[in-house]
Amino acid sequence: MLASILASGLAVGAVYALIGITYNTMFATSRVMSFTAGQLGMLGGVFGSLFILKLGLPSILGLLLMLAACALIGVMTEIVAVRPVLKSLEQHLYVLTTLAVALLIQQFTAIQWGTEPQPFPRLFAIGSGVWDEKYWLPVVICAVTIIGLEYLYRRTLVGRAFVAIAEDNFAARALGLPERNLRIASYALAGAIGGLAGFAGGQLLLAFFANGPLLNFYGFIPVALGGLGNNRGAVIGGLALGLFQQAANFWVGGIFSSVAVFTLFIIVLLAAPQGLFGAAASRRV
Amino acid sequence: MTITRRGLALGSAGAAAALGLARPALAQSEPIRIGWLAAMTGPSSAPAVGFNRGVLFAAEAINAAGGVRGRRVEIITRDTQGDPTKAVNATQEMISQLRVHAIWGPTNSGESLAVTAIMARAGMPNIHPCVVDSLIDVRRYPNAFRVAPSNTQWDDAVRGYCLQRVNAKKVAVVGDTTGYGVSAANASVAAFQRDGAEVVYKANIDATQPDMTPDMLRARTAGAEAIVIWSVSTGMIARMLNTRAHMGWDVPFVGHPAMSSGEVGTLVERPQNWEKVYAIGYRSCSFDASGNLPPRTAELVGRLRGKVDLRDTLLWWVASGIDAVDLIAKAVEATGSSDKPAIIRHWNTLTKYPGYFGEYSFTATEHNGYPTEDVVMSAANSARDGAFALAPGYG
Numbered sequence: 001m002l003a004s005i006l007a008s009g010l011a012v013g014a015v016y017a018l019i020g021i022t023y024n025t026m027f028a029t030s031r032v033m034s035f036t037a038g039q040l041g042m043l044g045g046v047f048g049s050l051f052i053l054k055l056g057l058p059s060i061l062g063l064l065l066m067l068a069a070c071a072l073i074g075v076m077t078e079i080v081a082v083r084p085v086l087k088s089l090e091q092h093l094y095v096l097t098t099l100a101v102a103l104l105i106q107q108f109t110a111i112q113w114g115t116e117p118q119p120f121p122r123l124f125a126i127g128s129g130v131w132d133e134k135y136w137l138p139v140v141i142c143a144v145t146i147i148g149l150e151y152l153y154r155r156t157l158v159g160r161a162f163v164a165i166a167e168d169n170f171a172a173r174a175l176g177l178p179e180r181n182l183r184i185a186s187y188a189l190a191g192a193i194g195g196l197a198g199f200a201g202g203q204l205l206l207a208f209f210a211n212g213p214l215l216n217f218y219g220f221i222p223v224a225l226g227g228l229g230n231n232r233g234a235v236i237g238g239l240a241l242g243l244f245q246q247a248a249n250f251w252v253g254g255i256f257s258s259v260a261v262f263t264l265f266i267i268v269l270l271a272a273p274q275g276l277f278g279a280a281a282s283r284r285v
Numbered sequence: 286m287t288i289t290r291r292g293l294a295l296g297s298a299g300a301a302a303a304l305g306l307a308r309p310a311l312a313q314s315e316p317i318r319i320g321w322l323a324a325m326t327g328p329s330s331a332p333a334v335g336f337n338r339g340v341l342f343a344a345e346a347i348n349a350a351g352g353v354r355g356r357r358v359e360i361i362t363r364d365t366q367g368d369p370t371k372a373v374n375a376t377q378e379m380i381s382q383l384r385v386h387a388i389w390g391p392t393n394s395g396e397s398l399a400v401t402a403i404m405a406r407a408g409m410p411n412i413h414p415c416v417v418d419s420l421i422d423v424r425r426y427p428n429a430f431r432v433a434p435s436n437t438q439w440d441d442a443v444r445g446y447c448l449q450r451v452n453a454k455k456v457a458v459v460g461d462t463t464g465y466g467v468s469a470a471n472a473s474v475a476a477f478q479r480d481g482a483e484v485v486y487k488a489n490i491d492a493t494q495p496d497m498t499p500d501m502l503r504a505r506t507a508g509a510e511a512i513v514i515w516s517v518s519t520g521m522i523a524r525m526l527n528t529r530a531h532m533g534w535d536v537p538f539v540g541h542p543a544m545s546s547g548e549v550g551t552l553v554e555r556p557q558n559w560e561k562v563y564a565i566g567y568r569s570c571s572f573d574a575s576g577n578l579p580p581r582t583a584e585l586v587g588r589l590r591g592k593v594d595l596r597d598t599l600l601w602w603v604a605s606g607i608d609a610v611d612l613i614a615k616a617v618e619a620t621g622s623s624d625k626p627a628i629i630r631h632w633n634t635l636t637k638y639p640g641y642f643g644e645y646s647f648t649a650t651e652h653n654g655y656p657t658e659d660v661v662m663s664a665a666n667s668a669r670d671g672a673f674a675l676a677p678g679y680g
Contacts, residue, residue, distance in 0.1 A: 011495075117519060129531065208520060249496070249499040255489055
């Protein structure tokens with residue numbers, strides 16, 4: 001039982017963590033919580049199944065096409081749902097616009113792809129039982145993504161520009177950084193990461209149009225737990241969420257596990273409103 | 286010319302008499318208009334697409350044979366897209382503007398719940414195949430007749446198979462978290478307990494839950510000898526079957542027809558994972574141990590060959606569509622009228638009406654027309670031309 005909790009808990013936790021990172025990546029350059037993050041995850045599974053299983057493309061080519069398609073949808077989100085409302089962030093219109101785009105994506109997928117879950121291909125056919133590929137693949141992809149992002153943000157000029165925009169938008173612009181282009185690039189990156197989450201968890205979640213709202217909800221929890229904008233916090237929060245959710249499935253079962261998850265979430269936020277790893281908000285006086 | 290009151294009264298009476306005399310002549314030559322509320326597009330369109338093939342086939346066959354007492358059958362279809370609001374609009378259009386003589390459908394319970402009362406107020410003869418029990422109530426809806434099993438009949442068939450043929454006295458009952466899944470699982474648990482069986486595990490599982498191991502482990506630990514499924518979620522069913530295989534457990538799955546859906550076949554990791562899965566089916570559309578359909582169904586399949594594609598649909602959908610049109614046509618033929626009360630009165634007298642899908646019997650107090658004994662269990666992985674092999678134990 002413990003092995004099963006660990007295997008599937010870490011796997012779904014890694015998927016939630018990647019969705020959390022998607023939220024953070026979009027938030028960093030725009031200060032917008034885009035509710036398309038879960039839909040990008042859903043599309044990762046659908047595109048993976050479409051390219052590899054339906055069209056019969058090699059896995060690596062399918063992965064690259066999926067990344068490109070999700071990145072494109074990330075950019076479209078920025079153009080359609082984020083850019084028009086950036087000037088009035090305090091009115092939180094982005095909630096409406098990003099939810100509208102999320103709904104559009106979901107309905108379009110339902111019409112074109114179908115409303116029944118469809119299979120996702122086995123990519124390596126390595127492992128069985130609790131060591132099955134569907135359990136370790138999301139964890140590996142999550143680790144690779146985190147390492148890649150750390151490298152990007154710490155060692156590359158573009159990554160440092162992202163960080164600069166995230167730290168102080170006005171100062172970065174004053175230094176001549178192309179804020180709009182960087183924001184578009186960050187949405188493309190977020191699209192790719194979101195797609196990667198769905199691709200990594202495709203064998204667990206299947207290629208299913210209704211996965212979007214599920215990933216939106218459960219992907220948001222690591223962000224809130226780990227602190228907005230904190231990728232390491234999102235990973236720890238995501239993995240903890242996955243493990244707790246799976247343990248709750250064993251202990252209390254079915255629908256009560258969701259109740260247990262959200263109860264704990266509320267308790268944590270009451271105790272640490274800024275998230276477990278977020279810094280307390282300071283106010284200049 | 287002066288119009289007097291007497292002249293006006295006489296003229297009006299004459300016109301009324303002339304119209305009254307003309308009506309029967311018109312009614313006897315006009316087409317028999319059958320309203321067909323079909324969810325032809327949208328997420329739950331597969332059944333309606335199948336039913337529609339039967340409806341069109343039956344109408345063409347009747348018209349090719351000269352119609353009913355010289356009257357053609359006209360099918361008036363409205364695509365409800367599975368949306369109760371659209372079904373309500375289409376029903377009102379059929380009653381008020383199109384003036385149909387009877388309505389077939391809707392074919393899903395959500396839409397039917399929305400339109401049944403509207404049809405009852407208009408006294409519209411209605412046949413439908415929806416399973417929700419409350420849709421048939423002769424006191425509130427004396428116009429509504431069911432030509433498919435009710436939920437209770439499904440439940441009876443599943444329970445009977447578990448207790449008498451699988452000989453499982455300890456069962457696990459699993460539904461999804463939809464309204465249907467919760468109510469069907471609760472009803473199933475109560476019925477099993479009433480029959481003296483032990484429900485060792487009951488759960489409502491979120492259909493998107495990625496890992497079914499916890500529930501399957503609990504069911505096994507509780508000693509379940511059969512797992513009863515009440516869900517239309519093919520993803521959830523396939524995950525449970527895959528988990529059963531990983532656990533090396535050969536417990537039979539018995540329950541909802543969705544378990545025999547082709548989607549489950551694409552989602553199981555190996556074809557063997559779909560073995561020992563018995564879904565609700567119908568004797569009229571089941572192959573026996575020799576691989577033969579009942580003679581009347583075989584005759585129908587022969588007639589359908591080359592005209593109706595059965596490879597991507599279910600035979601009972603097509604057969605039921607044919608039966609619905611035939612039931613309306615036969616009522617007009619027998620009564621010599623497409624008068625609504627006459628059609629309803631005729632249906633109330635039917636005993637073992639030989640349809641292709643089943644032998645229907647209705648009375649003034651019972652509008653559930655499908656025979657319970659014809660609801661059987663099928664081997665879920667045995668689909669061939671829309672029909673299934675009988676599950677083991679039927680001899």
